[in-house]
Amino acid sequence: MIVHVRLFAAARELAGREVVEILVEEALTVGDLRALLATQVPALAPLLPHVRLAVNSSYASDATQVAAGDEVACIPPVSGG
Amino acid sequence: MIRLTDAPLDSQTGIAQVQSTQAGAVVLFLGTTREFTRGRQTLTLIYDGYREMAERELQRLETTASERWSLTACLIEHRLGEVPLGEASVLVAVSSPHRKDAFEAAQWIMDTLKQDVPIWKQEHWADGQVEWVHPGLPPAE
Numbered sequence: 001m002i003v004h005v006r007l008f009a010a011a012r013e014l015a016g017r018e019v020v021e022i023l024v025e026e027a028l029t030v031g032d033l034r035a036l037l038a039t040q041v042p043a044l045a046p047l048l049p050h051v052r053l054a055v056n057s058s059y060a061s062d063a064t065q066v067a068a069g070d071e072v073a074c075i076p077p078v079s080g081g
Numbered sequence: 082m083i084r085l086t087d088a089p090l091d092s093q094t095g096i097a098q099v100q101s102t103q104a105g106a107v108v109l110f111l112g113t114t115r116e117f118t119r120g121r122q123t124l125t126l127i128y129d130g131y132r133e134m135a136e137r138e139l140q141r142l143e144t145t146a147s148e149r150w151s152l153t154a155c156l157i158e159h160r161l162g163e164v165p166l167g168e169a170s171v172l173v174a175v176s177s178p179h180r181k182d183a184f185e186a187a188q189w190i191m192d193t194l195k196q197d198v199p200i201w202k203q204e205h206w207a208d209g210q211v212e213w214v215h216p217g218l219p220p221a222e
Contacts, residue, residue: 008131009201009213050218054199057134073131073199079214080128080135080159080200081112081171081191 001026001068003033007044011051011074014043030055031062033072044074051076083139084158085132095174099154104176108183110191112171114164122207128161128170130200135159138198142190146175149189150182157190159200170202 005020012018022036030053038045052059054073055066066072082098092109100107114126143155153176164170173190177183202214 006131008199009129009203010215010218013213047218050215054131054134057131057137059197073134075131075134075199076201076213077215077217078195078197078199079202079216080130080198081195 003028003066003068003070003072005033005037005053006071006073008074009076011044011047011076014047015041016043020044028066029062030060030064030066030072033066034062037074047076048074082154082156083136083143084156085130085136085139086158086160087162088160090158090160090169090172092169092172092174095156095158095172098156099174099176101153101176103178104153104183105178106180106183107174107176108180108187110171110173110187111169112191113169114166116166118204123166124205124207125166126164126170127203127205128159128164128200129203130159130161130198132161134199139194142193142198145193146186146190150177150186151179152177152182152186155186155190157194159194159198161200 003022038048052075055070139157156174158172160170173187175183175187
């Protein structure tokens, strides 16, 4: 399956795109996805230990399962307000 | 009530939305674009957000605040896009029968918003640098 990961702010700048597509063999966890992102988009690697990942618009722990069709987003430390 | 908007925030409208004969207190907070940060001059700020999730998180803040404090009404608005110097990027208006609840809820909403709501600001400095603000991140090389 293909997992789409939306990028924002510095993550978008570092990767040079708004969405990263990761091709995976089978269901995986958010933690697996974080590791895959680091290897497939090396520009993001320095940022990844500091980002939270969201699945379907909710913050997810590294143990959360990612299924086909889920929307994943990479959320660097926020600065609204 | 929560709202993301690209338009200027209006404090009078915000107050009117929470003011009520049920309430004895109205607290209004505006977060505004500051010109100087530790001596460094800002020209303007641009805000971007993950809109669908930001709306969900703002709604969660309103719901949680309404459970934790005795509130009459609660409004949280955030502006996206450019927010020029002196203008408001965020507006929180809370009313309650007694002032303590409104003060505490407004403070908690702002503190939590700054930790959890997926919105980012980009500083456009007078020295020509442009950078996304990510609290706690080691500075980019």
